[in-house]
């Protein structure tokens with residue numbers, strides 16, 4: 001008979017042998033998921049014996065993890081801005097850096113009366129939903145090209161009781177009726193250069209290429225948002241973008257006459273991660 005603590009130790013050792021970087025943490029999160037417990041409960045109930053069904057389910061997840069499946073796809077959940085969001089392999093797994101983008105965008109919109117905000121490439125809906133909850137007066141629209149992603153986003157919005165309108169389509173195309181009326185466009189677009197795909201960790205390669213790849217140099221979506229975004233915004237309106245390593249300067253350099261670069265925001269590693277631009281009047 002295997003207890004919780006024994007199962008954990010075995011699993012963590014197995015993961016470590018298989019070269020999984022966060023072996024112990026992953027072992028804990030997956031066992032907590034199988035047992036429908038919080039991680040802390042694994043310690044409180046450390047000598048609880050596991051039944052066969054639980055062990056079988058755990059073993060199955062351990063195997064998938066060693067094949068490179070990220071933990072959030074195995075548990076179906078990931079925390080963002082202290083809320084739990086459903087995820088599956090049709091959406092990008094939320095990253096902590098994206099909280100900086102949401103925070104900066106929410107701050108900027110705070111002074112506005114009933115702002116109209118669009119989250120482009122909403123994926124699991126984390127940005128749109130968090131903004132709608134932080135700014136109850138706002139109207140938020142989430143756009144994605146993927147119907148599968150929008151199904152996840154809608155489920156998340158329902159789960160959190162957030163009022164977000166979701167529309168399917170390419171970038172700003174499904175928003176023509178809102179042309180010139182938006183207060184803010186927020187996006188964490190795909191920004192990996194195509195040639196870098198092979199070098200991505202195998203876990204990242206399990207995420208949708210559609211959510212990761214931004215053309216030959218990774219900057220395609222920034223180019224398009226700068227080109228197509230100005231006409232969508234009110235004068236003075238905000239374009240807030242998450243960017244990859246070394247991309248903030250390149251995006252600023254592409255901004256052109258329609259935009260004023262307000263500021264960039266560094267992430268926890270000191271890398272500029274968010275760039276805030278506003279539409280110049282006229």
Ligand code: GLN
Pocket residue numbers: 091092093094095098120121122123124125126127188189190210211212
């Ligand atoms: N907006 C979602 C996120 O930030 C998805 C982004 C994407 O798929 N590139 O996680």
